[in-house]
Amino acid sequence: MKKWxxxxxxxxxxxGAAALAISSPDWLSALIVGVMTAxxxxxxxxxxxxxxxxxxxxxxAMANIRKAQELQSSMPWIAIQRLDAxxxxxxxxHLFEEYREKAEEERKNGMIIDDIDGxxxxxxxALRSWQGVVLQIPGTLTGLGxxxxxxxxxxxxxxxxxxxxxxxxxxxxDLFSGVRVAFYTSISGVILSMTFNITYKIIWNIMxxxxxxxxxxxxxxxxxxxxxxxxxxxxxxxQQIQDRLSSLPKYGNYxxxxxxxxFQSNAGSESVLMPQxxxxxQNMEFMFYLQxxxxxxxxxxxxxxxxxxxxxxxxxxxxxxxxIPVLEKNGYITKLxxxxxERVCSQMRDWxxxxxxxxxxxVNISKTDILALNIAxxxxxxxHKYRLPPRCIEFDIAQNAYLEARNFVLxxxxxxxxxxxxxxxxxxxxxxxxxxxxxGSPGAxxxxxxxxFCKENDRINAIAEQARSMQVSLMAEGIENMKQMSVLxxxxxTEGQGFYLSKSVAVExxxxxxxxxxxx
Numbered sequence: 001m002k003k004w005x006x007x008x009x010x011x012x013x014x015x016g017a018a019a020l021a022i023s024s025p026d027w028l029s030a031l032i033v034g035v036m037t038a039x040x041x042x043x044x045x046x047x048x049x050x051x052x053x054x055x056x057x058x059x060x061a062m063a064n065i066r067k068a069q070e071l072q073s074s075m076p077w078i079a080i081q082r083l084d085a086x087x088x089x090x091x092x093x094h095l096f097e098e099y100r101e102k103a104e105e106e107r108k109n110g111m112i113i114d115d116i117d118g119x120x121x122x123x124x125x126a127l128r129s130w131q132g133v134v135l136q137i138p139g140t141l142t143g144l145g146x147x148x149x150x151x152x153x154x155x156x157x158x159x160x161x162x163x164x165x166x167x168x169x170x171x172x173x174d175l176f177s178g179v180r181v182a183f184y185t186s187i188s189g190v191i192l193s194m195t196f197n198i199t200y201k202i203i204w205n206i207m208x209x210x211x212x213x214x215x216x217x218x219x220x221x222x223x224x225x226x227x228x229x230x231x232x233x234x235x236x237x238x239q240q241i242q243d244r245l246s247s248l249p250k251y252g253n254y255x256x257x258x259x260x261x262x263f264q265s266n267a268g269s270e271s272v273l274m275p276q277x278x279x280x281x282q283n284m285e286f287m288f289y290l291q292x293x294x295x296x297x298x299x300x301x302x303x304x305x306x307x308x309x310x311x312x313x314x315x316x317x318x319x320x321x322x323x324i325p326v327l328e329k330n331g332y333i334t335k336l337x338x339x340x341x342e343r344v345c346s347q348m349r350d351w352x353x354x355x356x357x358x359x360x361x362x363v364n365i366s367k368t369d370i371l372a373l374n375i376a377x378x379x380x381x382x383x384h385k386y387r388l389p390p391r392c393i394e395f396d397i398a399q400n401a402y403l404e405a406r407n408f409v410l411x412x413x414x415x416x417x418x419x420x421x422x423x424x425x426x427x428x429x430x431x432x433x434x435x436x437x438x439x440g441s442p443g444a445x446x447x448x449x450x451x452x453f454c455k456e457n458d459r460i461n462a463i464a465e466q467a468r469s470m471q472v473s474l475m476a477e478g479i480e481n482m483k484q485m486s487v488l489x490x491x492x493x494t495e496g497q498g499f500y501l502s503k504s505v506a507v508e509x510x511x512x513x514x515x516x517x518x519x520x
Contacts, residue, residue, distance in 0.1 A: 047134030057089030145189015362394035390420030464491035
């Protein structure tokens with residue numbers, strides 16, 4: 001219904017333009033209105049008809065999702081993968097094929113699958129349907145109408161002669177003819193401009209609405225959003241660790257059996273995990289992986305973030321979401337952080353001794369660290385012990401630390417910056433106002449914008465513009481696709497990290513990546 005209604009609207013405006021051209025009072029008006037008609041026809045072919053096809057494609061896709069649920073109620077994704085044409089529209093099917101291949105690769109690698117609206121979205125469809133050009137058509141039609149007005153008046157005025165009565169009468173007739181051309185083309189331009197603009201906006205909004213409904217239906221019934229997958233993954237990790245720890249014997253005075261409740265809601269989680277964590281620290285089971293930070297223009301590694309990992313002898317790799325909350329709750333996070341800090345500094349020294357020029361490594365500093373430790377003194381001792389320049393180490397301080405312990409964090413900033421260390425606001429949501437309220441602005445060297453909180457391009461544009469006005473340096477984390485890279489570069493954000501560029505890797509792998517970049 002929507003498809004044929006949209007086609008009907010296009011036909012009406014095109015027929016109206018043709019009627020105005022045919023009914024023109026003279027050849028000049030007919031020529032100008034004819035050009036307007038040709039422009040409208042081109043706009044409908046290249047800009048409006050694709051939108052109508054997208055609308056039809058989304059309807060087909062939603063129908064296919066319903067059919068897939070009937071065939072494979074528990075796993076509709078399997079049935080959808082077997083379809084040759086999910087949308088029944090060439091462009092959408094091409095984009096969906098790219099998404100399907102990427103999703104399967106991410107699934108095999110155990111990664112969070114990207115949201116489908118990262119591949120099929122308003123920006124992509126606007127680009128493919130020449131929206132930037134189509135939006136200029138109403139103004140062009142109005143401009144042609146004004147051009148006809150100018151030509152008509154100029155023709156009429158230039159023909160005025162008063163040498164004789166007959167010449168004067170003829171001149172008056174020519175003047176009226178010119179005024180008629182001016183009036184006709186001007187009114188035609190306004191009418192066609194308004195009707196084309198209204199028609200295009202109606203069809204575009206229908207398409208955007210159907211896109212939103214499709215994405216919502218796809219995420220609800222086929223592949224959940226990345227945020228929902230992350231929540232499920234964390235819950236699954238917690239349950240697996242709980243089940244496996246329950247099978248272990250008692251350790252010291254702690255019982256490793258559990259009542260069967262989730263770690264997140266169980267007050268006994270600490271007693272289950274803490275003996276294992278303490279043992280892990282003694283046995284050097286904790287390590288750090290490195291997520292490379294890139295120059296987005298040259299794609300070269302210019303830094304990295306150290307991320308803690310726990311390789312349990314029986315459980316294998318334990319997700320940070322399992323043990324970090326327990327450590328933060330009881331304050332033991334400071335012991336783990338100090339352990340990782342020293343491992344990072346030791347590794348930097350090993351690289352330098354091996355002739356490898358290291359890039360700066362950022363380490364995470366928690367609110368608890370700042371409140372409980374003299375971090376400036378700790379790192380002064382570390383860089384002296386391992387003979388490192390301060391520029392080798394950067395401090396990532398979570399945005400929440402600024403909100404919850406502002407005065408302590410600001411004092412810490414000044415102290416370590418005086419010693420030559422660089423400060424980065426980690427997990428920045430784009431809310432400059434929240435960071436500046438309460439007295440005192442962060443003196444950080446850079447803000448690491450978390451793209452999980454900035455999905456829309458307009459939001460990134462606004463944050464980047466605000467950062468420029470405040471003379472604040474921005475970098476990005478959580479880069480998941482090329483479109484985000486493009487938006488960041490357009491806004492002058494040239495440093496970033498994320499799964500699209502590289503996942504976190506073991507030290508040995510990062511060393512190879514760093515060496516390749518330096519050899520190049």
